[in-house]
Amino acid sequence: DTEVTQTPKHLVMGMTNKKSLKCEQHMGHRAMYWYKQKAKKPPELMFVYSYEKLSINESVPSRFSPECPNSSLLNLHLHALQPEDSALYLCASSHGFNQETQYFGPGTRLLVL
Amino acid sequence: GDSVTQMEGPVTLSEEAFLTINCTYTATGYPSLFWYVQYPGEGLQLLLKATKADDKGSNKGFEATYRKETTSFHLEKGSVQVSDSAVYFCALSDRQNQGGKLIFGQGTELSVKP
Numbered sequence: 001d002t003e004v005t006q007t008p009k010h011l012v013m014g015m016t017n018k019k020s021l022k023c024e025q026h027m028g029h030r031a032m033y034w035y036k037q038k039a040k041k042p043p044e045l046m047f048v049y050s051y052e053k054l055s056i057n058e059s060v061p062s063r064f065s066p067e068c069p070n071s072s073l074l075n076l077h078l079h080a081l082q083p084e085d086s087a088l089y090l091c092a093s094s095h096g097f098n099q100e101t102q103y104f105g106p107g108t109r110l111l112v113l
Numbered sequence: 114g115d116s117v118t119q120m121e122g123p124v125t126l127s128e129e130a131f132l133t134i135n136c137t138y139t140a141t142g143y144p145s146l147f148w149y150v151q152y153p154g155e156g157l158q159l160l161l162k163a164t165k166a167d168d169k170g171s172n173k174g175f176e177a178t179y180r181k182e183t184t185s186f187h188l189e190k191g192s193v194q195v196s197d198s199a200v201y202f203c204a205l206s207d208r209q210n211q212g213g214k215l216i217f218g219q220g221t222e223l224s225v226k227p
Contacts, residue, residue, distance in 0.1 A: 006156075042202055042217035043157065056214070090156050098208040101147070102215055104157040 003027075004105035006091050012111045015081060021108045023074040023091030031097040032074040034066060035090040037107070043090055049074060050097045081112045115140045115207050119218035122200075126193055126225050134188040134201055134221045136177075142209025146170075146179055146186040149202045151220075157202065160188075193225045 004025045013019050023032065031050045035043035048056035049068040063085075065077040074091055088107045094100035120135040138144065148160040148170070161170030166181035177188045186203060203218040 040200070040220065040222070042204075042220055043215075045214060048214075088156075092157075098206075100206075101145075101159060101162060103159065104149075106156040 004091055004093055004103055006089075006105040006108050008108055009106070010109050010111075012113065013078065013081065014113050015083075017081075018077070018079045020078065021076040021089055021091075021110075023076075023093075023105055024072055025093040025103075026072055027093065027095075027103070028071075029093035029095050029103075030071060031094045031100065032068065033092040033094075033102065034074070034076050035092065035104075037088040037090055039088075047076075048097065055097070078110075081110075083112050086110055086112045115144065115205060115216050117203050117205055117216055117218035119201075119203050119221050122220070122222035124221060124223050126223070128195055128225055128227050129192045130225075132188070132190040132193045132197070132223070134203075134223070136186045136188065136203035136218060138184050138186065138203075138205050140184075140205055140207045142207045144205040144207035146177070147204045147206070147215070148175070148177055148186070148188050149204060149217075151200045151202065153199070160201070193223075195225050195227055198223055198225045 007022045034046040037043040046060045047066045052068045067075040090107045091105040092102040094102045116139045145164045147162045149157040150160045161172045163170045163179035169178045175190045200220045202220045
């Protein structure tokens with residue numbers, strides 16, 4: 001089973017709202033990732049967690065706050081977003097971090113009004 | 114730094130046509146190479162991968178061979194179907210550079226007509 005699940009599937013929020021995206025995997029993977037994808041573009045890496053610790057932050061604005069409560073769960077907390085943050089947010093996981101195959105979830109399509 | 118270059122799309126083919134999507138890469142180390150596919154409205158799915166030179170990845174009728182001498186990983190399928198319509202991303206992961214992050218090409222949109 002190579003399934004990564006994400007909730008919600010769609011999210012509409014105002015610029016003053018606080019919301020969270022959730023990601024879950026039960027493959028025993030120790031690396032988890034958040035990506036942002038604009039239409040018809042490749043995914044852009046935002047954060048990497050390795051063994052539940054943040055190991056990479058690709059200079060993402062502080063209005064995006066990741067959290068890894070345990071080895072199976074990854075959250076992305078959103079606050080005071082801008083309309084240009086509207087995108088597909090993808091979660092991925094891999095067994096380890098170095099050159100390991102990453103498995104992606106279906107994504108959360110976010111619209112910021 | 115490492116990079117991946119894919120042929121530009123969109124690519125439009127008739128059903129049962131032969132497909133080639135070109136992918137070349139630049140890497141200082143010995144990367145693993147991947148093809149991901151993204152169907153409309155969905156996330157990325159791993160299509161196939163190769164971890165060393167001359168390896169051939171294959172899945173669902175798609176194939177790609179890791180060619181170190183030409184730094185290429187071209188995707189091929191002998192007979193495409195309408196259901197293959199999607200965006201295809203070539204990617205690499207290089208432990209010696211980029212710390213193992215996935216580096217993506219720009220994506221190639223494929224449209225298959227009945």
